[in-house]
Amino acid sequence: MPDRTEIDALIDLMAKLPGLGPRSARRAVLHLIRKRALLLQPLADAMQQVASSARECLNCGNVGTAEICPICADARRANGQICVVEDVSDLWAMERSGVFKGRYHVLGGTLSALDNVGPEELRIPQLVSRIDGEAISEVILALNATVDGQTTAHYIADQLETRVELTSLAQGVPIGGELDYLDDGTITAALNARKRV
C-alpha cells in the first residue's frame, strides 16, 4: 500500500520511543490522527521547537533552551552547594522535591570500562574546575544506589576529597515503605544508620 507510507513511517518512528512497541505505537498514531487539531499538530509543533532549541547547559549539563540553564543562571542558587547526579531525569526528580536550593552537575552516565566511559565523558574535569570557579563548599553525591553509581561516586570522592566537604544521600527505609517488601541491603543500611528518636 504505497499510500499509507507516511502513516507507516510515523508508526515506525513512534515505536522507537522508550516504553512504546509496534502495537502501542499504532494505537498512539491512530489516537493522534483522531485528535489531529488538539494533539497531533501541537505535538508536531512542540517537537519542532524542542528540536531546534533544546541544548545542554555548558556549565552543568542540564537540558534547557539557553547556553546556561536557568538553575546555573540563577544567582540565588549559588549557595556553595553542588549536587552531582547521573542524569537529567535525576535532576528533574530532585527539582520536583523542591528541597535542594543549590546547583547541579549532571554526569550523563556512570564510569564504565566496558563501555569506554571515562572521567572526560562524564564532565568530571568540569566538576573539579567548578569547585574553585563557583566557590563550592559542599558536593552532594546523589548518584543511584547501584554498583556503577557507587563506583562513580567513589571515583569523584577520590578526586575532590581534600578540597570540599563531600556528602551523599542517606540510605534507609523509603517513606511509606514496608519492611516486608524491602531488600536485605536496604534494611542493613537503615539499621546501621539508625537514629535516636
Next chain:
Amino acid sequence: MPDRTEIDALIDLMAKLPGLGPRSARRAVLHLIRKRALLLQPLADAMQQVASSARECLNCGNVGTAEICPICADARRANGQICVVEDVSDLWAMERSGVFKGRYHVLGGTLSALDNVGPEELRIPQLVSRIDGEAISEVILALNATVDGQTTAHYIADQLETRVELTSLAQGVPIGGELDYLDDGTITAALNARKRV
C-alpha cells in the same frame, strides 16, 4: 523556570498519548532530546506530514492520505465482499493477516444510547448504500466479541438481512490457546461450533 517551558510543553503533550503517563513522557522526551537528529527531528517532520495529509476515506472510513483509500481504489478488491469493522485498528489487524481480499467498512465505534451514538454516526447508512453501489454479495461482520460489538452487529444484520449474505467471524479456541486459560463463554462457543475431524 520560564526557560524550560518548551520542553515542559512537549512532556505535557506526550503524556496525553495512550499508554504514556507523565513519568514515561518525561523519559521519552529526554530520549528524544538525546537523539535529536536521529529521532526527534524525523518524528517532528513525520507528525507534521501526517497532520497535514491524513484523512478518512470517503467510502469506507479507513485512514489514509487520499480521498479514497488504496483498498477502495484497488479494483482487484471489488470482489463483492465487505468486511465491517469497528475501528481502523481492526482493519489494520485484518490486513496484517492478509487473508481477506475484499473491501472494508469502518464504523468508527459501536452503537451506544448512553454516549448518543446512533446509526448515522457509525456510517451505517453509507454501508447500506454501498451494498447496491458496489454490487456487494456478502457482508462479513468482524465486530469485537463484546456486548456493544454484538449489539451493533445485530442492528446491522437487521438492516441488511434480506439484501445480502451475512456472515460473522467464527468463535472458538484461539490458535495456541490453552483450555485452562479460556473463559467459559469461549469454551461454550467452541463446543457448540465443533467440527468433524
